[in-house]
Amino acid sequence: xxxxxxxxxxxxxxxxxxxxxxxxxxxxxxxxxxxxxxxxxxxxxxxxxxxxxxxxxxxxxxxxxxxxxxxxxxxxxxxxxxxxxxxxxxxxxxxxxxxxxxxxxxxxxxxxxxxxxxxxxxxxxxxxxxxxxxxxxxxxxxxxxxxxxxxxxxxxxxxxxxxxxxxxxxxxxxxxxxxxxxxxxxxxxxxxxxxxxxxxxxxxxxxxxxxxxxxxxxxxxxxxxxxxxxxxxxxxxxxxxxxxxxxxxxxxxxxxxxxxxxxxxxxxxxxxxxxxxxxxxxxxxxxxxxxxxxxxxxxxxxxxxxxxxxxxxxxxxxxxxxxx
Amino acid sequence: xxxxxxxxxxxxxxxxxxxxxxxxxxxxxxxxxxxxxxxxxxxxxxxxxxxxxxxxxxxxxxxxxxxxxxxxxxxxxxxxxxxxxxxxxxxxxxxxxxxxxxxxxxxxxxxxxxxxxxxxxxxxxxxxxxxxxxxxxxxxxxxxxxxxxxxxxxxxxxxxxxxxxxxxxxxxxxxxxxxxxxxxxxxxxxxxxxxxxxxxxxxxxxxxxxxxxxxxxxxxxxxxxxxxxxxxxxxxxxxxxxxxxxxxxxxxxxxxxxxxxxxxxxxxxxxxxxxxxxxxxxxxxxxx
Amino acid sequence: xxxxxxxxxxxxxxxxxxxxxxxxxxxxxxxxxxxxxxxxxxxxxxxxxxxxxxxxxxxxxxxxxxxxxxxxxxxxxxxxxxxxxxxxxxxxxxxxxxxxxxxxxxxxxxxxxxxxxxxxxxxxxxxxxxxxxxxxxxxxxxxxxxxxxxxxxxxxxxxxxxxxxxxxxxxxxxxxxxxxxxxxxxxxxxxxxxxxxxxxxxxxxxxxxxxxxxxxxxxxxxxxxxxxxxxxxxxxxxxxxxxxxxxxxx
Numbered sequence: 025x026x027x028x029x030x031x032x033x034x035x036x037x038x039x040x041x042x043x044x045x046x047x048x049x050x051x052x053x054x055x056x057x058x059x060x061x062x063x064x065x066x067x068x069x070x071x072x073x074x075x076x077x078x079x080x081x082x083x084x085x086x087x088x089x090x091x092x093x094x095x096x097x098x099x100x101x102x103x104x105x106x107x108x109x110x111x112x113x114x115x116x117x118x119x120x121x122x123x124x125x126x127x128x129x130x131x132x133x134x135x136x137x138x139x140x141x142x143x144x145x146x147x148x149x150x151x152x153x154x155x156x157x158x159x160x161x162x163x164x165x166x167x168x169x170x171x172x173x174x175x176x177x178x179x180x181x182x183x184x185x186x187x188x189x190x191x192x193x194x195x196x197x198x199x200x201x202x203x204x205x206x207x208x209x210x211x212x213x214x215x216x217x218x219x220x221x222x223x224x225x226x227x228x229x230x231x232x233x234x235x236x237x238x239x240x241x242x243x244x245x246x247x248x249x250x251x252x253x254x255x256x257x258x259x260x261x262x263x264x265x266x267x268x269x270x271x272x273x274x275x276x277x278x279x280x281x282x283x284x285x286x287x288x289x290x291x292x293x294x295x296x297x298x299x300x301x302x303x304x305x306x307x308x309x310x311x312x313x314x315x316x317x318x319x320x321x322x323x324x325x326x327x328x329x330x331x332x333x334x335x336x337x338x339x340x341x342x343x344x345x346x347x348x
Numbered sequence: 349x350x351x352x353x354x355x356x357x358x359x360x361x362x363x364x365x366x367x368x369x370x371x372x373x374x375x376x377x378x379x380x381x382x383x384x385x386x387x388x389x390x391x392x393x394x395x396x397x398x399x400x401x402x403x404x405x406x407x408x409x410x411x412x413x414x415x416x417x418x419x420x421x422x423x424x425x426x427x428x429x430x431x432x433x434x435x436x437x438x439x440x441x442x443x444x445x446x447x448x449x450x451x452x453x454x455x456x457x458x459x460x461x462x463x464x465x466x467x468x469x470x471x472x473x474x475x476x477x478x479x480x481x482x483x484x485x486x487x488x489x490x491x492x493x494x495x496x497x498x499x500x501x502x503x504x505x506x507x508x509x510x511x512x513x514x515x516x517x518x519x520x521x522x523x524x525x526x527x528x529x530x531x532x533x534x535x536x537x538x539x540x541x542x543x544x545x546x547x548x549x550x551x552x553x554x555x556x557x558x559x560x561x562x563x564x565x566x567x568x569x570x571x572x573x574x575x576x577x578x579x580x581x582x583x584x585x586x587x588x589x590x591x592x593x594x595x596x597x598x599x600x601x602x603x604x605x606x607x608x609x610x611x612x613x614x615x616x617x618x619x620x621x622x623x624x625x626x627x628x629x630x631x632x633x634x635x636x
Numbered sequence: 637x638x639x640x641x642x643x644x645x646x647x648x649x650x651x652x653x654x655x656x657x658x659x660x661x662x663x664x665x666x667x668x669x670x671x672x673x674x675x676x677x678x679x680x681x682x683x684x685x686x687x688x689x690x691x692x693x694x695x696x697x698x699x700x701x702x703x704x705x706x707x708x709x710x711x712x713x714x715x716x717x718x719x720x721x722x723x724x725x726x727x728x729x730x731x732x733x734x735x736x737x738x739x740x741x742x743x744x745x746x747x748x749x750x751x752x753x754x755x756x757x758x759x760x761x762x763x764x765x766x767x768x769x770x771x772x773x774x775x776x777x778x779x780x781x782x783x784x785x786x787x788x789x790x791x792x793x794x795x796x797x798x799x800x801x802x803x804x805x806x807x808x809x810x811x812x813x814x815x816x817x818x819x820x821x822x823x824x825x826x827x828x829x830x831x832x833x834x835x836x837x838x839x840x841x842x843x844x845x846x847x848x849x850x851x852x853x854x855x856x857x858x859x860x861x862x863x864x865x866x867x868x869x870x871x872x873x874x875x876x877x878x879x880x881x882x883x884x885x886x
Contacts, residue, residue, distance in 0.1 A: 027731055027733060027734070027778040028733065028737070029754055030753055030755045081441060081442050081445060128621065128625060132628050133628070133629070134384065134441040135384060135579070135584065136624055136628055138384065138445065138576070138580075139573075139576055139580040139624060140624060142576070143573070143620050143621055144617075144621070146613070147614055147617045147618065147621075150614045151614065154610060154611060154614075203750065203752070203753065204750040204751075206753045206754065207749055207750045207753055207754060208741040208746050208748070208749045208752075208754055208757060208760075209747060209748055209749060209750040210750070210754075211734065211737070211741065211754050214727075214734075215727055215730065215735075215738050218727035219726055219727040219728070222721075222726060222727060222796065224708065224709035224710040224713070225687070225709060225710075225718065225719060226713065226718075226738065226739040226799065226800055227710050227713035227714050227718075227739075227742050227743060227800055228742050228747065270449060273449075274446075274449075277446055307457050307461050310454075310456060310457040311454055311461075313450075313453055314449075314450040314451065314452065314457065315450065315454055317447070317450030318432075318447055318450035318451060318454070320446070321439075321443050321447040322435065322436075
């Protein structure tokens with residue numbers, strides 16, 4: 025079918041997904057960091073749907089991440105340690121919160137959206153802080169005891185179950201998102217992006233679609249938060265913090281918005297850099313991070329994915345030219 | 349009971365005035381250039397730190413230090429506008445947000461590097477400390493001074509905007525950039541001067557606010573929400589809107605923290621969400 | 637004759653300025669009805685009021701028997717009233733095929749489908765291809781809209797509208813900016829549309845108007861001046877004074 029999106033996997037995509045499997049065998053000592061990267065990637069994926077595809081500026085996406093984390097954490101802490109049902113609960117709660125708040129967000133303009141998303145994130149942080157008897161407040165929620173995955177695989181200190189669990193969830197969600205983006209619904213999202221004025225004129229309710237994608241994005245963020253709670257068996261109050269939302273946005277922009285892979289790539293690069301550099305000197309890290317953001321916006325707006333695609337295009341062009 | 353109520357209102361008004369002074373620059377540039385500048389708080393921080401440095405290292409008296417903070421912040425604003433901000437006037441809002449978050453992070457890191465993470469103390473001159481007995485109430489002198497300064501600044505600003513030719517140029521450019529340029533108004537210069545003025549006012553507010561808001565490297569992030577709030581709720585591009593919004597928010601924030609300390613900041617965010625639902629384009633909405 | 641679209645006392649004021657005042661018009665089912673008038677007469681405002689882009693200050697809009705005043709744009713499209721835009725309002729980054737497929741999916745309710753790819757939606761794709769073939773765009777299916785020449789973009793404007801299978805089609809200067817050779821062809825395509833589609837079009841080119849319109853309404857200063865058949869309008873003295881005297885030929 026001419027030019028219309030299909031589900032075929034490109035070879036770079038296949039290579040990309042082999043990497044985390046390889047990492048499992050090659051770097052057995054770094055699996056905890058690996059899980060963090062996978063979870064951050066999932067979190068960034070959820071923001072990509074909202075920011076990259078629906079163009080909704082959100083500075084408070086951590087709200088849904090935190091809701092998912094506390095939902096799963098509290099569930100496990102109070103006796104129900106089955107991982108998958110915890111994930112499901114987190115997804116539902118986060119999606120519900122997303123759905124409720126989406127009505128505020130799809131109505132306003134950019135500044136209003138920014139304020140509302142920011143405000144909700146801050147409100148939840150305060151709420152978690154105040155309800156410290158439930159959430160543990162600033163000390164965080166500990167005592168999250170996880171049961172065995174499928175009744176077989178225990179979450180051990182080696183981090184193996186956590187890593188493969190995170191990878192499986194990430195891949196499953198990614199697969200669904202990839203299909204979504206190439207579906208008629210995904211096409212209508214692109215329609216909103218490319219021609220918002222025309223959408224109502226072909227009978228499309230822009231608001232309804234934005235509500236849908238925002239809800240989905242919130243739900244996925246909740247799943248990421250739940251994964252964090254379940255794999256680290258702890259929930260810190262910073263999951264609601266502005267820092268969390270801001271770093272998430274940086275990861276996504278670094279990787280490139282609107283490619284789905286951008287969030288994953290950006291998360292990997294960011295977390296690896298952070299692991300290495302931030303421990304050296306946190307002040308320098310913050311400065312260079314800010315500078316990186318400024319440079320990306322001014323000169324490399326497509327992020328890493330944009331750069332890679334440009335390189336690929338140039339290689340293809342020069343190969344064609346050389347074979348003349 | 350009643351005296352504490354008036355006390356709360358008074359403190360809230362003073363706090364609101366401070367928020368207004370810092371935020372007005374943001375509101376006008378947002379309305380004028382349709383530019384979301386999350387780094388605006390950094391200019392206030394620059395003013396604050398300059399005050400501290402100039403007072404402690406050079407022994408300059410407080411009021412003179414405020415004047416220096418005003419001027420220097422204006423210069424910094426003008427320079428940054430010319431070099432950096434100008435490139436992004438036509439960029440998507442998301443890019444502006446990202447860019448200014450980057451600038452904010454850089455400013456916080458720089459401040460931490462130079463001054464360390466602790467709160468900066470400020471030595472207020474004697475005549476501004478203590479209390480003044482007015483209308484049967486004991487009002488803090490410094491807060492009275494604050495309100496007075498902001499009232500003066502607001503009058504000066506209103507005069508500038510309503511009665512001078514430059515003010516007319518600003519109003520025209522806010523209303524319709526293209527038409528103004530067509531009339532021969534140097535819109536670029538209007539932008540630069542307005543941005544510099546806004547930054548200068550922010551710097552002044554930062555210096556004035558050291559005692560009330562505190563000053564540490566996280567200032568821009570900590571208070572960014574409040575400045576944006578004032579602009580979003582008040583409506584970017586006007587003077588009256590942010591003033592009313594700032595006063596409302598100031599009173600509710602102080603009141604909330606006093607009367608219901610368990611939920612504290614929650615009140616102000618809830619008030620904001622409610623106001624944004626009721627007035628999506630701001631209280632005196634033009635362009636958001 | 638059934639009335640497909642009707643307005644009662646429709647008016648729009650922007651402050652003191654009355655863009656439309658007290659317009660009461662009825663468009664018969666299957667009509668080929670032209671709306672003409674000098675620039676600034678309020679024709680596009682009228683279309684915006686009909687379609688829900690603007691909320692009227694006074695009056696009501698009826699689509700068939702149903703009152704649609706107050707319904708949002710997309711709801712009116714779903715009820716059968718579609719418009720095209722005077723200035724191309726397309727999807728620059730989407731290809732020609734993607735744009736029309738989007739509209740067809742929207743119409744058939746498939747646009748909420750997220751578990752299959754677009755390529756798997758045979759019916760909307762075939763429908764889109766058929767519409768594009770009718771408009772002679774079948775060789776440009778994979779061209780991004782922004783790369784299309786202006787004339788073809790104008791055709792795509794109409795293709796998008798046709799994809800919604802309208803009962804009432806409002807065309808806002810469909811031939812705007814197109815040289816007269818091509819515009820006659822464009823109107824020929826419009827004329828081929830089935831008789832159960834009511835067509836109302838704004839147009840400035842009087843040759844096209846008199847060739848294709850069966851009824852003409854003249855709008856001046858936001859109000860209806862006169863309405864009638866092409867012969868009646870051509871001979872109406874008021875119309876000649878106000879409008880036809882300024883019209884350019886071709």
